[in-house]
Amino acid sequence: MFDLKSPAVMARYTGTGSALFGLALLNGLFTILTLGIYRFWGKTRIRRYIWSSVDLGGNRPEYTGTGLEKFLGFLVAVVVLAIYLGLVQLILFYFGMHFVLEPKSEAQALMQIAVVYISLFAIMPLMIFARYRARRYMMARTRFMGIRFGMDKGAWGYVWRAIAHGALTVVTLGILLPRQTFWLEKYKTDRSWYGDQKFTQDGRWTGLYGAMRHVLIGLALVVLGFVAMVVAGVMAQGSSGEDLSAIAMIGIVLTFIGLLWAAIGYLYYRVHAYRYLMDNTILMGRRIFRAEPRTGRIIGIYILGSIAISLIIGIGMLLFGAIIAAMAAASQATGGAPGPAMFVLIAVLYLCVFIAAGALGLVFLIQPIIAHFAETLTLTDPSIIDEVQQRAYDPAADAGGFADALDVGAAI
Amino acid sequence: MTAPEVPSGKIAASFYDGLSARRQPVLVWPSEDQRMLVLETSEGHQFLWQMNRLRALRDQSDEKSITLTLHSDEGDEAPRDPARLVVTDPLAILWFRRMVPDLGKRDVHAGTVRKVLLWLGAATAAMVLMLFVILPALSDYLAGHLPVETETAFGRSVMRQVEWMVKEEGAGDLTCTNPDGLAALNRMKDRLIEGRDLGYDLQLSVFDHKMVNAFAVPGGQIVIFRGLLDKAEGPDEVAGVLAHEIGHVAARDPTRIALRAAGSAGILSMILGDVSGGTAIAAAGEYLMRASYTRDAEAQADRYALGLLDGAGISAEGLAGFFDRISADTDMLPEYTSSHPLSAGRAQRAHDQAGMQGDTRPSLDDDDWAALKAICAKGD
Numbered sequence: 001m002f003d004l005k006s007p008a009v010m011a012r013y014t015g016t017g018s019a020l021f022g023l024a025l026l027n028g029l030f031t032i033l034t035l036g037i038y039r040f041w042g043k044t045r046i047r048r049y050i051w052s053s054v055d056l057g058g059n060r061p062e063y064t065g066t067g068l069e070k071f072l073g074f075l076v077a078v079v080v081l082a083i084y085l086g087l088v089q090l091i092l093f094y095f096g097m098h099f100v101l102e103p104k105s106e107a108q109a110l111m112q113i114a115v116v117y118i119s120l121f122a123i124m125p126l127m128i129f130a131r132y133r134a135r136r137y138m139m140a141r142t143r144f145m146g147i148r149f150g151m152d153k154g155a156w157g158y159v160w161r162a163i164a165h166g167a168l169t170v171v172t173l174g175i176l177l178p179r180q181t182f183w184l185e186k187y188k189t190d191r192s193w194y195g196d197q198k199f200t201q202d203g204r205w206t207g208l209y210g211a212m213r214h215v216l217i218g219l220a221l222v223v224l225g226f227v228a229m230v231v232a233g234v235m236a237q238g239s240s241g242e243d244l245s246a247i248a249m250i251g252i253v254l255t256f257i258g259l260l261w262a263a264i265g266y267l268y269y270r271v272h273a274y275r276y277l278m279d280n281t282i283l284m285g286r287r288i289f290r291a292e293p294r295t296g297r298i299i300g301i302y303i304l305g306s307i308a309i310s311l312i313i314g315i316g317m318l319l320f321g322a323i324i325a326a327m328a329a330a331s332q333a334t335g336g337a338p339g340p341a342m343f344v345l346i347a348v349l350y351l352c353v354f355i356a357a358g359a360l361g362l363v364f365l366i367q368p369i370i371a372h373f374a375e376t377l378t379l380t381d382p383s384i385i386d387e388v389q390q391r392a393y394d395p396a397a398d399a400g401g402f403a404d405a406l407d408v409g410a411a412i
Numbered sequence: 413m414t415a416p417e418v419p420s421g422k423i424a425a426s427f428y429d430g431l432s433a434r435r436q437p438v439l440v441w442p443s444e445d446q447r448m449l450v451l452e453t454s455e456g457h458q459f460l461w462q463m464n465r466l467r468a469l470r471d472q473s474d475e476k477s478i479t480l481t482l483h484s485d486e487g488d489e490a491p492r493d494p495a496r497l498v499v500t501d502p503l504a505i506l507w508f509r510r511m512v513p514d515l516g517k518r519d520v521h522a523g524t525v526r527k528v529l530l531w532l533g534a535a536t537a538a539m540v541l542m543l544f545v546i547l548p549a550l551s552d553y554l555a556g557h558l559p560v561e562t563e564t565a566f567g568r569s570v571m572r573q574v575e576w577m578v579k580e581e582g583a584g585d586l587t588c589t590n591p592d593g594l595a596a597l598n599r600m601k602d603r604l605i606e607g608r609d610l611g612y613d614l615q616l617s618v619f620d621h622k623m624v625n626a627f628a629v630p631g632g633q634i635v636i637f638r639g640l641l642d643k644a645e646g647p648d649e650v651a652g653v654l655a656h657e658i659g660h661v662a663a664r665d666p667t668r669i670a671l672r673a674a675g676s677a678g679i680l681s682m683i684l685g686d687v688s689g690g691t692a693i694a695a696a697g698e699y700l701m702r703a704s705y706t707r708d709a710e711a712q713a714d715r716y717a718l719g720l721l722d723g724a725g726i727s728a729e730g731l732a733g734f735f736d737r738i739s740a741d742t743d744m745l746p747e748y749t750s751s752h753p754l755s756a757g758r759a760q761r762a763h764d765q766a767g768m769q770g771d772t773r774p775s776l777d778d779d780d781w782a783a784l785k786a787i788c789a790k791g792d
Contacts, residue, residue: 015473023471045471053473058426059435060474066490068520072528075535082542082679090547090675094554097566141489145435146428146496195433388433393488 015053028355041067073399178208203280211272218262225255430494564631593787648730659716735759
């Protein structure tokens with residue numbers, strides 16, 4: 001029972017880097033030894049650990065998915081995808097061949113490249129489908145206080161909406177991105193359940209424009225930079241002078257700053273769109289979340305995490321390099337050519353770096369970001385949850401298998 | 413260390429009944445015969461949990477608590493009852509860990525092994541069917557229905573790409589243009605294909621590059637590298653290799669194999685996933701698979717070439733000699749890893765064929781052979 005005297009509960013995150021690192025390292029090792037099959041069990045163990053690291057008023061969520069069902073779901077997905085992809089790729093390539101000419105101009109060369117990318121559009125609907133299914137599986141396998149979350153079917157409805165919204169955003173040069181973000185999130189939230197209670201996404205899509213502000217500032221700077229460059233170019237035709245190159249220089253600097261600003265602004269947009277959408281999520285008639293993650297903190301995690309990872313990997317590679325150099329020197333001293341032991345060692349080094357990089361990324365980037373999102377989440381009205389009743393078990397047949405096969409979806 | 417004592421009296425724990433989202437404080441104690449765990453809520457409701465069915469959740473973050481559940485073969489994704497009991501009392505945790513041997517047991521639903529085997533078999537069968545039956549058959553069908561002009565245009569594009577790949581920086585057009593050399597090459601071609609309809613208008617070119625190789629691209633176009641002419645010990649060697657490439661053209665191999673490759677691209681890497689070395693393994697797997705397709709095609713082209721040589725009255729010894737000389741370089745690895753059959757075997761078959769041939773005469777006279785060897789020489 002939540003303490004009724006405290007009206008809001010802030011989440012804590014208790015996971016440690018060392019525990020997760022051990023888990024990830026073991027997963028990487030087993031995954032290689034089993035030619036990739038263990039990854040479904042590995043992913044499941046990581047999720048169990050991360051879910052159970054969140055603490056909301058002394059209650060921890062539970063991830064109940066199993067590696068076995070994930071493996072089976074993957075097999076199902078592989079059969080479907082192998083048939084679909086094989087046929088679609090072959091037929092697209094066949095028709096693509098009709099457009100291939102000996103490239104005589106740059107335009108023709110570009111068109112040929114475009115033809116190659118048509119097959120990407122064939123996979124895109126499946127990737128969107130996979131993302132919805134993966135989220136549904138994740139919801140169906142998450143419990144809080146013993147009660148299942150859930151999500152209704154509706155992946156195909158999501159696919160065409162996502163494509164239509166995406167196209168609209170592209171056509172309007174990103175101006176309608178908030179509309180896309182809002183309606184797609186609303187589609188998913190409105191199909192989500194906690195026990196027998198349904199979530200509702202409240203709010204308006206125009207409410208996300210506040211979050212867009214830094215993207216827009218960045219783009220404005222880029223436009224200004226371009227204008228400056230064009231002005232410098234036009235004036236250069238008339239006269240010559242050093243002040244012109246100064247204007248061009250300013251244009252270049254402005255464009256560069258604008259691009260950087262827009263990139264960070266996009267991160268700001270993602271964070272603040274999440275805040276807006278969470279704050280307007282309704283369960284049992286109330287806004288039950290307050291989300292306050294900060295963009296600056298996330299950038300900080302990225303920077304510090306990247307430095308830490310590079311340092312550790314760098315030191316590790318130096319050590320290995322020294323060992324290999326020593327072995328090479330030893331084999332030369334005895335007059336022999338570098339033996340197979342050398343190649344085995346290099347292969348092992350490659351795999352070690354790969355496993356370590358994955359594990360370190362989890363520990364220094366992914367977990368800290370999850371922790372930040374968890375620790376800035378408040379359950380504003382926990383007492384109402386008492387009335388929520390259990391919902392039926394969802395078999396969720398593909399268990400996120402499409403996302404695993406197409407390599408889309410969440411970081412964990 | 414002795415077994416910890418049964419916690420004196422009753423211990424306090426938290427209970428989620430799996431029916432509603434409520435955490436209930438409960439008192440927990442083992443029954444007298446130790447076979448049951450008794451849970452009592454503050455309202456006085458009692459639950460009896462069988463000790464041997466107790467399981468603890470795995471990979472949990474909180475080291476100061478254990479979450480207990482019951483083994484139960486129905487309903488959930490894992491064979492577990494939806495109810496949960498969270499114990500934080502350190503002594504009680506120790507007691508559970510020592511007294512319930514099955515606490516960490518992994519259970520699976522009945523019939524799981526059968527299900528896994530069934531799906532594994534179905535998935536494997538579907539993949540094999542796709543990669544080795546459907547895609548090849550469809551590629552062959554489509555290759556047969558591709559208009560020759562389209563094929564030729566595609567082949568030219570491939571040729572330009574190859575030229576671009578092998579070209580050294582700054583080098584100009586690689587195609588050799590000496591008219592006497594080209595005339596000689598065409599005479600050799602005409603003699604080989606005399607009276608045959610390949611379905612294409614054969615076009616030969618020579619690339620000015622030191623590689624000892626030749627290849628056919630879609631649309632009846634064959635490229636010979638200068639290196640092959642330089643290393644050849646006589647015109648019959650070149651004729652043999654040319655006959656082999658004509659064999660590929662006759663079977664539409666370049667088009668068929670390009671279509672198959674497009675269909676199977678990415679399927680293996682999808683299965684192996686984004687694991688370390690996965691990409692490398694997938695690439696190797698795709699290579700082996702393609703090699704098995706092409707090995708058959710190569711053997712067929714060899715047979716076709718021997719037929720052409722025979723018909724034109726050119727000795728197969730030339731081809732045999734060529735295979736003999738390259739076998740030192742090509743036969744270091746077992747056949748199944750290679751896109752071509754072992755050269756030693758190919759040489760042997762050509763030797764055998766030569767032994768059965770009647771009168772033969774060289775594929776080019778000395779003047780033409782000299783002209784062909786000089787095909788890449790720049791004009792005066």
